Amino acid sequence: MSTPTTRPATLDDVARAAGVSRSTASRVIAGTGFASPAARDRVAAAADRLGYVPNQAARALVRGAGVRLVVAVSGADATVLDDPYVDRVVGAAAQVCAPHGVGVALEWLSLRAPAGLRRLGEDRSVCGVVLVNTTEPVLAAVPTGLRGRVASIGIGSAAVPSFDVDNAAGAGAVLRHLYDSGRRRIAMVTGPRWLSCAGRSVTAYRALMRAADLPVRLVAGDFSAARGGRAALEAVTRWPDTDAIFAASDATALGVISALRGRGIGVPGDVAVAGFDDIPYAAVSTPALTTATHPVRRIATAAATAVLDGRRVPPVTAFPSTLVARESA
Amino acid sequence: MSTPTTRPATLDDVARAAGVSRSTASRVIAGTGFASPAARDRVAAAADRLGYVPNQAARALVRGAGVRLVVAVSGADATVLDDPYVDRVVGAAAQVCAPHGVGVALEWLSLRAPAGLRRLGEDRSVCGVVLVNTTEPVLAAVPTGLRGRVASIGIGSAAVPSFDVDNAAGAGAVLRHLYDSGRRRIAMVTGPRWLSCAGRSVTAYRALMRAADLPVRLVAGDFSAARGGRAALEAVTRWPDTDAIFAASDATALGVISALRGRGIGVPGDVAVAGFDDIPYAAVSTPALTTATHPVRRIATAAATAVLDGRRVPPVTAFPSTLVARESA
DNA sequence: CGCACACCTGAGAGCGCTACCACCACAAGC
DNA sequence: GCTTGTGGTGGTAGCGCTCTCAGGTGTGCG
Numbered sequence: 001m002s003t004p005t006t007r008p009a010t011l012d013d014v015a016r017a018a019g020v021s022r023s024t025a026s027r028v029i030a031g032t033g034f035a036s037p038a039a040r041d042r043v044a045a046a047a048d049r050l051g052y053v054p055n056q057a058a059r060a061l062v063r064g065a066g067v068r069l070v071v072a073v074s075g076a077d078a079t080v081l082d083d084p085y086v087d088r089v090v091g092a093a094a095q096v097c098a099p100h101g102v103g104v105a106l107e108w109l110s111l112r113a114p115a116g117l118r119r120l121g122e123d124r125s126v127c128g129v130v131l132v133n134t135t136e137p138v139l140a141a142v143p144t145g146l147r148g149r150v151a152s153i154g155i156g157s158a159a160v161p162s163f164d165v166d167n168a169a170g171a172g173a174v175l176r177h178l179y180d181s182g183r184r185r186i187a188m189v190t191g192p193r194w195l196s197c198a199g200r201s202v203t204a205y206r207a208l209m210r211a212a213d214l215p216v217r218l219v220a221g222d223f224s225a226a227r228g229g230r231a232a233l234e235a236v237t238r239w240p241d242t243d244a245i246f247a248a249s250d251a252t253a254l255g256v257i258s259a260l261r262g263r264g265i266g267v268p269g270d271v272a273v274a275g276f277d278d279i280p281y282a283a284v285s286t287p288a289l290t291t292a293t294h295p296v297r298r299i300a301t302a303a304a305t306a307v308l309d310g311r312r313v314p315p316v317t318a319f320p321s322t323l324v325a326r327e328s329a
Numbered sequence: 330m331s332t333p334t335t336r337p338a339t340l341d342d343v344a345r346a347a348g349v350s351r352s353t354a355s356r357v358i359a360g361t362g363f364a365s366p367a368a369r370d371r372v373a374a375a376a377d378r379l380g381y382v383p384n385q386a387a388r389a390l391v392r393g394a395g396v397r398l399v400v401a402v403s404g405a406d407a408t409v410l411d412d413p414y415v416d417r418v419v420g421a422a423a424q425v426c427a428p429h430g431v432g433v434a435l436e437w438l439s440l441r442a443p444a445g446l447r448r449l450g451e452d453r454s455v456c457g458v459v460l461v462n463t464t465e466p467v468l469a470a471v472p473t474g475l476r477g478r479v480a481s482i483g484i485g486s487a488a489v490p491s492f493d494v495d496n497a498a499g500a501g502a503v504l505r506h507l508y509d510s511g512r513r514r515i516a517m518v519t520g521p522r523w524l525s526c527a528g529r530s531v532t533a534y535r536a537l538m539r540a541a542d543l544p545v546r547l548v549a550g551d552f553s554a555a556r557g558g559r560a561a562l563e564a565v566t567r568w569p570d571t572d573a574i575f576a577a578s579d580a581t582a583l584g585v586i587s588a589l590r591g592r593g594i595g596v597p598g599d600v601a602v603a604g605f606d607d608i609p610y611a612a613v614s615t616p617a618l619t620t621a622t623h624p625v626r627r628i629a630t631a632a633a634t635a636v637l638d639g640r641r642v643p644p645v646t647a648f649p650s651t652l653v654a655r656e657s658a
Numbered sequence: 659c660g661c662a663c664a665c666c667t668g669a670g671a672g673c674g675c676t677a678c679c680a681c682c683a684c685a686a687g688c
Numbered sequence: 689g690c691t692t693g694t695g696g697t698g699g700t701a702g703c704g705c706t707c708t709c710a711g712g713t714g715t716g717c718g
Contacts, residue, residue: 010704029705054704057395057454057705060705084413102397106427254614284583352676353696361676364697
C-alpha cells in the first residue's frame with residue numbers, strides 16, 4: 001500500500017473542474033475583478049468539492065507580499081523571549097495573522113540592534129515587524145524598507161507608529177487610590193531602566209508626588225517578581241516609614257508582597273501594595289491585588305493589525321487603563 | 330523625493346555580482362551540491378555586501394515545503410485561544426520556527442473538528458500542525474495528508490506522536506507529599522472533563538486514593554481560577570472534613586486558595602492546597618504554592634521541532650515532573 | 659446599421675527560487 | 689585512442705499563483 005496521497009488541489013485543478021480558465025478561477029477565489037455569477041458558482045462549487053486551499057507561499061511570491069510577521073523583542077539577551085508578556089503578544093499576533101495566511105516568528109533583537117533590523121527589512125518573506133520593548137537606538141535603526149510595515153508596542157517615532165497603554169493614566173489612577181486611602185509615603189518599584197516606555201509611569205509617579213508635596217522614593221526593578229521582592233526590601237530598609245509600594249507590573253507587585261510577608265510586614269495593614277497590568281492571577285492572589293488594567297492582547301492585536309494593513313494608521317499610545325481596586329491597597 | 334527604495338537583492342543580483350550563474354549562487358547559499366572554494370567565497374562576499382536574504386516564500390514554493398506551522402487548539406469555543414497556556418505554546422513554537430523561516434499561526438479547532446483539520450491538510454503553505462487540547466475525535470479526524478507533519482501536546486495516537494508531562498508522576502508526587510504531611514481527606518479539582526490528557530492525573534489520583542484506602546472526592550474544574558474557586562467551595566460543603574485539595578492546575582489552585590480564604594478557611598492550616606504546573610506566580614503567591622513542575626515550553630519546543638523535522642520522531646509522553654514543596658501544603 | 663461602451667474571459671508572462679540535466683575540463687584506466 | 693569517471697558549472701523548466709492585456713459577447717444609442 002503506497003501513498004497515492006492525492007496531492008492537494010491547485011488552482012488549475014479547480015479551473016479544469018469548473019470548466020473555466022485559470023485566470024477566471026483566480027479572480028473568483030481572490031475575489032478581484034469581474035466574473036459572471038454562473039462562473040462564480042461553478043468555481044466555488046469546484047473549489048469546495050476539491051477541498052481547494054490557496055497556497056499562500058505562491059500567492060505571496062507573485063504579489064511580493066510576505067508570509068511572516070516578525071515579533072522582534074529587544075533585550076539584553078535572548079531570555080527575554082521566554083517572558084509571559086512576550087508570549088501574550090505573540091499569541092495575539094498569531095491569532096490576528098492566521099486568517100491572512102500569515103505566520104508569526106519570534107526573534108530577539110540585540111539592544112544595539114541595527115544588523116538584525118536591516119536583515120528583516122531585506123527579507124521579502126517578512127510582511128512586517130512588531131517591535132516589543134523598543135529603545136530609541138532600535139527605533140533609529142529601522143530601515144526605510146520597513147516603512148509602513150512596522151509598529152511598536154511601547155515607544156514609537158515619526159516613522160514607527162506605537163501602541164501602548166496609557167501609562168500615565170494607569171499610574172495616576174493607582175496612585176490617587178493610594179493617596180485617597182490615606183497613604184503618604186509611597187515608594188515605587190520601576191521597570192527596567194533602559195526601557196523608555198516603562199519610564200512613563202515613573203514620570204507620572206514623580207509628577208504626582210511632587211504635586212502632592214510627597215517624597216519621591218524610587219527603587220529599580222525589571223518587571224520580574226524576584227527582582228521586585230528585592231527592591232521592596234531595599235525600599236523598606238532605606239525608608240522604614242514607607243506605607244505603600246506601587247509596582248510597575250503585577251509580577252513585581254506579587255514579588256513585593258511575597259518579600260514583605262517574608263519580612264513580617266503586613267499587606268495592606270503595614271504597607272499597601274498596588275501593581276499594574278491586571279494579570280489573571282491578580283484577582284486570586286492573597287491579598288487580592290489592587291492594580292490598573294493593561295490590555296496587552298488588545299494592544300498587540302492593534303499593532304499586528306496595523307502592520308498587516310500596511311496602510312499608514314494612526315498610532316494609539318493611550319489604550320485606556322482603569323483602576324481595579326481590590327484588597328492589597 | 331520619491332521612494333527609490335533599492336528593492337531587496339535577489340539571488341540573480343548576487344549571482345551577477347559574484348560573476349557566477351544563478352545555479353551556483355543557489356548552491357552556495359543553500360549549501361547543497363558542489364561549489365569550488367573560490368566560487369563559494371565570491372558568492373558569500375556578494376551576498377553579504379548586498380545584504381541578501383533568501384525569500385522563504387519562493388523557496389517554499391519550489392520545494393513544496395510550507396511556510397506556516399499551525400497551532401490548532403481544540404475547545405468549546407474560540408476563547409480558548411486567549412489562554413496563557415496556549416500563549417506559551419505559541420511563543421515557544423514561534424521561537425523554534427524563526428530560524429527556519431517558518432511562521433506560526435494560531436487557530437481554533439471545533440471539538441468535532443474534521444473540516445478544519447482537513448483544510449489544514451490540503452493547505453500546501455502549512456508545513457505542519459501542533460495540536461493542543463486534543464480529543465480522540467479530533468485525533469481520528471487527522472487526514473493522512475498530515476502524516477508525519479503533526480504532533481500533539483497531550484494525548485496522541487498511532488499516527489500522531491504526542492508530547493506531554495508525566496501527569497501520573499506529577500500528581501503522584503504531589504499526593505504523596507500531601508499524604509506524608511498527614512492529610513487523609515484529599516479532594517481533587519479536575520481539569521475539563523472532555524480533555525483526555527487532564528484525565529490522566531485524575532486516574533493517578535483515583536489509583537493512589539484506592540491504594541491508600543482513602544476516599545475519592547472529585548469535583549469538576551476547567552483549569553481556570555474562577556471555576557477552581559467554585560469547585561473548592563463545593564468540595565468543602567459536600568465533605569466538610571476535607572483537609573487537602575489537589576488542583577489540576579496552578580491557576581485552579583490559586584482560585585481554590587482565594588475562595589477558601591473568602592470562606593474563612595486557612596491554608597494550609599485548615600486545608601492544604603497543591604497545584605500542578607509551577608507557573609512563575611506560584612513562587613510568590615500567599616501562601617507560596619506547593620506544586621509539581623510542568624515544562625510547557627520544553628514540551629512545546631519538542632512538539633514544534635518534531636513537526637518541523639518531519640521525520641518520524643519518537644513521542645515523549647512523560648516529560649519529568651518534580652515536586653516543588655512550598656508553603657501551601 | 660454601426661459604433662461606443664459596458665461586462666466578461668483566456669492566454670501568457672513572470673514572481674524568486676531550486677532541482678534536474680547537460681556540459682566542460684581534466685585525470686585516470688582499458 | 690577511447691571510454692569512464694569526477695568535480696565544477698550553467699541552462700532551463702517549472703513550483704502555484706496573480707495580473708496585465710488582448711480579445712470576445714452582449715446591450716444601448718446616435
